[in-house]
Amino acid sequence: PNGATERNRVVSTCVLAQRRYRKKPCRKDEFRCKNGVCVPLTSQCDGKADCRDGSDETFPLCRNNTCEIDQFRCTYGACIKLSLRCDDKQDCVDNSDELVPLCRNDFTDFHICEERIIEERQYSPAVECRSLRQTCDDGQVLKEPIRCDGHVDCKDGSDETVARCAEAECVPPLFRCAYGGCAHPRAACDGVRDCADGSDEMQDLCDRILPPTTPKPICVLPAYPENGRYTLGGLTTGAPGQMFPSVVLKYSCNPQYVIVGSNTLFCYRGQWSQDFPECLRYCKLPKHDSFEYRCSSSVDDTLEPTIDCPEQIPDGTTVYPRCRQPVYYSPADLLPMRCENGTWDRTVTCVPDCGRLGDPADPLLLGSGREARRNELPWHVAIYKGSKHEQWCSGTIVKNNIVISAAHCFWSRGELLSPANFVVAASKLYRSWGHPNDTNVQISDIREIRVPDRFQGSATNYQDDIALLTLVSNLVYTQHVKPVCINFDYEFDSRQLKVFSVGKVAGWGVTEQGQFSEVLRVTDMPYVSVPDCMTDIPEKYKAYMTGDKFCAGYKNGIALCLRDSGGGLTFPARERGSYRYYLRGVASTAFHANTYCSNNTITSFTHVLTHQLFVQEYL
Template identity: 40%
Template sequence: MCFLLCVCFIFASCLLHTQDVIAATINGNPTEANISSACGLPPQPDHGAYTEAPYPAAFPPGLDIKILEYTCFPPYRLVGKSPIFCNNGQWTGTFPTCKLFCKLARYYDMDFRCLVSEDPADGYTKCDYLIPSGAKVQPFCKVHYYSRVPLNIMTCVNRTWDYMPDTCRPECGTVIPKGTPLMSGGRPAKHGELPWHVGVYYKKNKPYEQICGGSIISRKVVLSAAHCFWKLEAMEPPCRYAVQAGKLFRDWNDEQDEEVQQRDVIDIKIPPHYRGVQTNFQYDLAIVILEKSLFFKMLVQPVCLDFGPEMDKRHLKPGSMGKVAGWGYTSEAGEPSPYLKVADLPSVGIQQCLNETSFAFKVYITVDKICAGYTNGTATVCKGDSGGGLSFPEQENGVTKYYLRGIVSTAPADGLTCNTITLTTFTHVASHNNFIKSYFENSDRLGFRHLNAKMIAFYNDTSVCFD
């Protein structure tokens, strides 16, 4: 009954405006002309069939009406609408066909447009999830992503795409040249100036306390310093930490931040030989894994990574200027900065670094360290800046991109929270390229591996977390 009512509803407008039907039906009795059907049946579709539906009981008897319901044999699927109707020899629409389909997956970095015809000049339309065999699709990268190679048109051939493009890469290391202004000796950061910088927060008290910084390298991964997560000669549980991206102001819940992305930490990987002060802060690097992926936008983007020795050597040439950001202390006896500050620091050769630091601090300039900064108080990093990235500019096709070279590690202590007349050591990222790559399925794309059950179980063990 429901089917017949639906047929009546869909077909009603056609009947009301068909003068032949009205003329041929008098007092509900059809004429002879109406009895001989003009609705010829089409051939059965390839890889499918149709059945003729019963005459709708709600219609006057004797009308020249046919209703066909189409089905396809798996794995073929229907293209077109079913059922279709015939009234006085006129079929509504086109006959459905049965075709094989390709699935069009949804990606966070790529989208698709379907060609209207064989000629791209005819334009595109929005794609559905299933694409019929023979259809052509144009892939393209979403905003803040790019492809190193042209993305060619894809064609669906018998349930399979003739080619699948590589996933798009996130734009990395780009800064916004102009923005609204919001470390000791540093200057206020501009909105989006270092969109890869995040704040690392300790969750013991509410609101959470900012303790370190970090650099985004993929949607779920941040690089920071191991000592940020090291307490009493052991690493603290990941669930005690959270990060905020796209942030300018230090406080966790500062209302002046408009587009902040907050994420809990689900796992932390540090080199197995790291033991804090016992190993002189060698291997001071942490891979911080976020519970949920970040959304790359104008104010949240990754920094570039390149482990090639040529670019690394060029960036770390003495005198080359790199950028570092943080909410750390603003003077030797001051307080943490309420807003993000950026310092431009020159790279310093290891020999000069050894010559210009105290004897007691020399042991911390380990083989995996690089140095940067001033000894005249111009600018330095302080407590609270640890884990932040030191990045250097590189020109690529007329665009300046920043590459991560170091992670804020240690500086000589003098009993204060900030020593403004000393150099700072940074963990050399390239020295740990194998460790970093080991946690990625494809080091070229930086696609992080799926978490295993053991990691998730450890994260969910609230007995090691704060109340």
Template identity: 40%
Template sequence: MFLLLFLFIYVISPITSSVVADRDNKCSGNEFTCRDGACIDLSSLCDGRQNCDDGSDEAVCDGRTSDLNFAWNTVSSRARRQATCQKNQWQCSDGTCIGFDGKCDGVVDCPDGSDETHPLCRSSRCQSNWFRCTYGACVDGSAPCNGIKECADNSDELLPRCRNNTDVVAGQFKCENGEMISSASLCDGVTDCSDGSDETVRACAGNTCYSYLFQCAYGACVDQGSDCNGKQECADGSDESPELCNKSGVDVKPLPPNNNNNNNTPRPSTPQVGNCILPEYPENGQWVAPNERFASPGKSYKQIYLQYSCNIGYQLQGAADVTCIDGQFIQEIPKCVRLCHINRHASIDYYCYSANGVDGRRPCNDYEPQGTIARPQCKVNYYYYYGGDPQPMTCSAGGWSDYPICSPECGRVTPQGDTLIINGQKAKKGELPWHAGIYKKTTTPYMQICGGSIVRPDVILSAAHCFWDDDTGKQPARNYAVGVGKLYRAWNDKGDKNPQKADVKSIEIPETFQGITSSYAQDIAVVKLSLSFTYEPHIAPVCLDFDESFDNREITRKGAKGKVAGWGLIAEDGNPSPTLQVVELPIIPYGDCNVLAPEDFRRYLTYDKICAGYIDKGTAVCHGDSGGGLVLPALERSIERYYLRGVVSTSPRSEDHSCNSRTLSTFTRILSHASFIKRFI
């Protein structure tokens, strides 16, 4: 009996050794590796027929070869595992068999949960329309925030968007205990919140790491090479987990014993010797060998599989997956080519086409590959100065051939609809859609005191003296409100259709403005609102242009006239107009104005003023018109647009201190304060 057992061990030992001793072979656990590298089913071993070309599957049966000798307990346990599960099954750590497609699918199928672990699933490649769980499993793209737990770690339901809020505000992350930390410290592997809430699946779900970083099981990103370096760099220790670092005996290739090494630090497996020499990392990119943890450029293998990726701003040119067998790379080595980044301008929508036109029109991505053609299109309420839409942009050498900008639609009158001025004409709705009424909130109801012009959705240009008291100086912004799209002076007049209103947030006036003391020089104000107006046909901005030659040409043009709107007095001794009035006034050369103006008024003809009006027609601006815009038309590509040239400032009074309708008025010239205005809009 003893002799029979001895013979049994002698014959079987080499067989089982050959089953598992293939340190670097490509055969699966249910296959036997022939000496020439071929793979045959384990059931064909020692069946009396030569299945390996070199006969090694039968040679081991009679002890004619003994290439490798591993411990019997390791061999026998692996042989038992190989015999347990079928080819289309995957074996859990506890020996249970599940369907091969049951691992890393978000559902725990193994009793011990070993089919849904970070070490097993972290290298999974999910389809573009799937959702990737934080630990690496791939689930249906509809999983996020559907109220059903479809990831084993529940990361599909812990995303910030599932809570309809964000934990990061103004660069600060709010810990669950109320502490605030810098968002730069969020999900970096180091616990900064005292309750640890900055390093959890809830905080880091949906986090995406660069390809050259290591992603912890809960989603944090730490340095490349952090895995199994003997130092815990993930808050949950997942970078040093026994399964990840081959310390648990799960699917671990046996290593030769080393009696001089008593620690548990994993060592690289013996490198293959072959003709597949690993290439250098691509410029601006990297590759990984999922099946060879210690692979690096210059090492050689019999066969190897590489996955390529590029840094942000670059894209692979070629296949991402590359395989080499016996020195022959099946696919060409890809390159990382620079992408063109679109610096999106708020005035433009970008639509892209591939160079060959196959893809058709689509919204452009932030990064586009070489050869892409982008067709910029002005957004609603914007226009292109040269007419039509901007010319196409082409991506070449990492840059675009052009970066056009559209201008806000401005200065267009739209008087269709409904049908300050002494002897002015009633304004039609949309005739001067940029006109704004300035109201004082210290009375009930609010009182209209001045006018202004819309230049941005949340910015009005007006006169500084509208917000000034010669005794106390600039008045607080909280005292004022603005109404636009109004034909009627009263703040809440029911005749107005769809007006818009806003409180004043801030008022900017030149530091040297001193009211009457400085003869109303620098009488300009930039009024910022608490909210932005929505542009509509009857609410739109006036054009601004700070080109000196353009401004001078229009102002000095013979017969030039400008329009002004307001709710000022409609007679010299009358009351303010209940409806908006519009008047057209001729521009008077500065020298002529100085001669025609009353002597005691000439001190107000400061360097920054435009003079306009009549001296014999009885048409002028008056109380309540201050701050309103003086606008002049200009043809631009056959389209008439109105440009803001001045702001109503001062005019002489009659002897009884009422309005003088037979004199000239001054307007603060916009061009004289270009730098001041630009600073605040």
């Protein structure tokens, strides 16, 4: 009981204090708000509501204002600086300074039409408009070009809104409605609603007490979202502040902004289906075959991300990148990316998992007894020539659109052949074009063939026998198609090319019996020192051992031959617990015995390191 008594005493004290506060007189230079608060008299009808109840910025109070020539007259009568019009900021409480046709660059519908008199209702003079047909926001065309006359003619009410009527000129003695429409001179307080918004019968204007009524719930259109807009159920434009029994809003955002929330809302009898959405800046996720992103399904982005991310990420969102394994990897840990002010705070780098041998699969026993495996060297490609797709040479993938091969494969009669004559096929196991047992094959035409300027074929003993092929279509890295590793460090190259080092090379070349191998053959070849090479090869072949060549091979029946040219000789290096293969040589020339190749001789390879500048220039 004591607590209840104390509460009653406090409430009574507050009520009495409020009554005394309301009765407090205002000075002559002050204006009394309806709630009793006094504000400076200069704040009256200045476009800004200084009274909490907005009573210093009402139509009845401000409607008879006369503004100076350097001022803009708000539709309800307030005066603001002319420079504030159309500055993308609301300076009139009814936002009429931003809704006038001038702000929309709408000069076709700038004036209401010429004078006419119907039942003592006069319409203000304006431009000649006999040929002008009034079009409503929903596309409806009125039979006569009438608007801003207080009477709603458009089904959507768009002919009687602030947006249409803010700059209508109501010639005296016409009555100007709060939204800018013009009604007949005796419209005010005659008991008949002559203005579409009922401002001619407002209680404050007529100084009378209206009988109490229960207002019907209505849907009032909200302000446009910052950096966005909405349309009304198929309309091209909307008007904030309009009232409807029910309405559907469809939101859209300006470029570089994305909707957060639902883009479609509906309202029925004052109840909105959801909260109004926002337009936030977004970052566009970079797309690449090497990485992917994960997002959290919760607002709390610290939770483990489990879902794919949309292409447009709202500002302040964190995404989690990861490399597409096992084809790509990151040399360093990938940190989360955060969208801030429309840009990412960091970028993602995933590199191809180069030089890794393919998973053993589909063993095939060759005539020599060497077991080849599908995709054993996923960087090896076949090069075909002509319309009949004759297997011509081999090559090595060093980038998804660059293949390294031998220059002499594309040279004839002292000139370079057209790239239109050749096609590259990756992930080939069988030599024949379109073999039914080949799977996952990727094919590309060649856009450009580059060879060193000094290459002249046999005229210079095949010196500088290396070519870079630029592909028309980028190869997609998979487990079956990967690049070889390439490294131009001199010491690393020396460690790999030393006596007893063994590399891998592949091809479909001619066998000792003079027949092409139908299935890709992979062989191991040891590096041969220059002195041993010059001792073992025939005398007439020594001229082809130019300064940019090295030797590799056995003299035991395993060698490269015709159509094996261009294949890459790769050597392994152990890195991060696994082996990677590096391209060191390109198959160039081999000794021929009679009309067939000799499997008992050493093969020469163009040393890639000696052409570092040529390769790096185009990579």
